[in-house]
Amino acid sequence: MEPVAIVGVGMTKFERDRVRDTFGDLVFEACTRALDDAGMTIDDIDIVLTGSNDFFDGRTISSMAIMDACGSYDKNVSTVEGDGTFGAAHAVMRVLAGWGTCLYCAHHKGSESVMPLITNAMFDPIYERFLGIDSVTSAALQARAYMDRYGVTEEQCAQVSVKNHGNAFKNPYAQLPLQLTIEDVLASPYVADPIKLLDCCPISDGASAVVIAGAQRAKALDAKPAWVKGIGYNCDAYHLGDRDLSKVDALQAASKTAYAQAGISDPAKEVDLAEVHDTFTYLELMAIEGLGLCRMGEAGEFTAFGNTAQDGRLPVNASGGCISSNPVLVAGLNSIIECALQIRGDAGEHQVDGVKTAVAQGVNGPCGQSQCVWVLGGDE
Amino acid sequence: MAAAEDKKMFLVIESGNVAQPFRWSAGTYGSKFLTEIRDNKKFWGIKCPKCGKVYVPIRSVCGPCYAEMTELVPVSDEGNLITFSVVSFGFVDPSTGKQKPVPYGYAVIKLDGADSYLIHYIDETDPEKLKAGMRVRAVFEEDGKRTGSMMDIKHFELI
Numbered sequence: 441m442e443p444v445a446i447v448g449v450g451m452t453k454f455e456r457d458r459v460r461d462t463f464g465d466l467v468f469e470a471c472t473r474a475l476d477d478a479g480m481t482i483d484d485i486d487i488v489l490t491g492s493n494d495f496f497d498g499r500t501i502s503s504m505a506i507m508d509a510c511g512s513y514d515k516n517v518s519t520v521e522g523d524g525t526f527g528a529a530h531a532v533m534r535v536l537a538g539w540g541t542c543l544y545c546a547h548h549k550g551s552e553s554v555m556p557l558i559t560n561a562m563f564d565p566i567y568e569r570f571l572g573i574d575s576v577t578s579a580a581l582q583a584r585a586y587m588d589r590y591g592v593t594e595e596q597c598a599q600v601s602v603k604n605h606g607n608a609f610k611n612p613y614a615q616l617p618l619q620l621t622i623e624d625v626l627a628s629p630y631v632a633d634p635i636k637l638l639d640c641c642p643i644s645d646g647a648s649a650v651v652i653a654g655a656q657r658a659k660a661l662d663a664k665p666a667w668v669k670g671i672g673y674n675c676d677a678y679h680l681g682d683r684d685l686s687k688v689d690a691l692q693a694a695s696k697t698a699y700a701q702a703g704i705s706d707p708a709k710e711v712d713l714a715e716v717h718d719t720f721t722y723l724e725l726m727a728i729e730g731l732g733l734c735r736m737g738e739a740g741e742f743t744a745f746g747n748t749a750q751d752g753r754l755p756v757n758a759s760g761g762c763i764s765s766n767p768v769l770v771a772g773l774n775s776i777i778e779c780a781l782q783i784r785g786d787a788g789e790h791q792v793d794g795v796k797t798a799v800a801q802g803v804n805g806p807c808g809q810s811q812c813v814w815v816l817g818g819d820e
Numbered sequence: 821m822a823a824a825e826d827k828k829m830f831l832v833i834e835s836g837n838v839a840q841p842f843r844w845s846a847g848t849y850g851s852k853f854l855t856e857i858r859d860n861k862k863f864w865g866i867k868c869p870k871c872g873k874v875y876v877p878i879r880s881v882c883g884p885c886y887a888e889m890t891e892l893v894p895v896s897d898e899g900n901l902i903t904f905s906v907v908s909f910g911f912v913d914p915s916t917g918k919q920k921p922v923p924y925g926y927a928v929i930k931l932d933g934a935d936s937y938l939i940h941y942i943d944e945t946d947p948e949k950l951k952a953g954m955r956v957r958a959v960f961e962e963d964g965k966r967t968g969s970m971m972d973i974k975h976f977e978l979i
Binding site for chain 1: 833841842843850881886888
């Protein structure tokens with residue numbers, strides 16, 4: 441892949457019920473921060489890409505409502521309705537297509553709709569929706585299948601909640617820092633067995649943005665670039681009944697593509713940090729395995745030994761992860777931004793020493809149906 | 821009778837009376853705009869520091885300039901009719917689920933002091949009596965009945 445870099449990043453603080461701000465206010469805050477970070481103004485941006493979902497926003501063609509706020513007035517703008525990892529991948533493609541420097545932003549206000557109704561509506565209306573199945577209850581089925589396959593325990597899942605909510609204390613943008621013990625997580629009420637309240641992400645409002653540029657532009661800026669080394673994405677079956685939910689086939693396939701582009705042959709040794717989709721605790725364990733950072737079924741132990749802690753051998757979700765702030769769609773972009781900041785050495789209090797190669801993962805669809813993997817690096 | 825046979829052969833699963841409710845933030849400026857109409861029957865605009873354009877309703881960004889706006893300016897409750905339509909094919913009001921009686925008038929209005937336009941009802945249903953450029957005035961819901969929504973303006977009327 442020709443060299444492309446993230447040259448500016450910006451995000452709002454993530455909060456529940458951010459009633460003082462409209463979608464546009466959030467987008468403007470994130471975009472102006474990303475432009476400032478890149479040392480650019482909107483005049484330096486050639487193309488704009490946005491990320492939103494009409495169901496969540498409660499408006500048709502939701503992206504058009506924020507065109508002022510993302511500076512796309514009179515510019516080439518389009519929208520990716522999906523997680524930020526996929527949206528940012530399309531931003532990279534547009535830069536590679538020679539259309540110039542791209543500002544990509546994603547926004548979400550989970551507080552404004554009814555999450556179980558919205559996520560229930562992603563299921564097939566003829567065969568599954570009437571069951572009331574939603575993001576939490578479908579995740580519970582996957583969690584059980586995964587835990588049974590490898591003998592993963594609820595204690596092992598609980599470690600993820602303790603670690604990531606703890607990490608969030610050092611991230612000023614995170615919504616829900618919590619000081620927890622494994623016992624706290626285990627004692628929290630079941631939402632859908634085996635998932636308990638403290639295994640779940642919160643509902644969040646916020647927006648994030650990045651500026652993505654080709655090599656020539658990136659090198660001419662004062663901004664510190666984080667280079668895009670590889671991107672892979674793969675989709676699995678839509679109907680949950682068509683998949684073995686305990687497996688991470690799409691993630692493994694996406695990882696393979698991204699690592700091949702990045703020239704990584706042994707991710708467990710070559711990756712310094714990972715930001716993964718942990719809306720439910722078991723998903724972080726599955727992601728660590730699917731990304732090849734440890735062997736299948738061993739992420740629970742890998743985590744127990746402290747490998748994935750902020751000061752561990754391979755920190756995972758040093759930002760606090762989705763379990764601490766989960767703006768849907770924005771979440772994957774946040775993972776990319778965290779990786780970029782870590783590579784630049786700009787992650788502040790949660791900076792991890794010596795991050796040269798970082799991996800971000802995002803998902804779309806029920807139970808991680810579609811998976812996107814990014815590899816970012818400090819060198820072109 | 822192909823249609824009747826089709827109905828027997830091909831099933832349709834009805835959604836029923838499902839609702840997907842939302843609670844949209846009006847935000848800092850939207851709240852100010854609606855509160856002023858509710859409490860004082862006054863319209864406010866917001867002025868771009870770069871191009872000087874006054875926007876109604878108020879919002880935080882001037883799109884063409886990509887500039888943040890903070891200067892609130894009062895605008896009139898009177899203005900000019902820019903364009904209009906008399907609607908004769910009924911539309912279900914999304915907030916009540918009831919059909920609004922037809923005919924009714926829609927208007928695009930430029931309030932005095934504003935540069936952008938407001939869309940609302942006009943209480944004239946004879947298109948022959950409407951013409952671009954006519955002077956119009958807002959008619960507010962009566963005191964005690966205004967709730968902080970755009971429906972606190974009942975409609976505009978010809979002056």
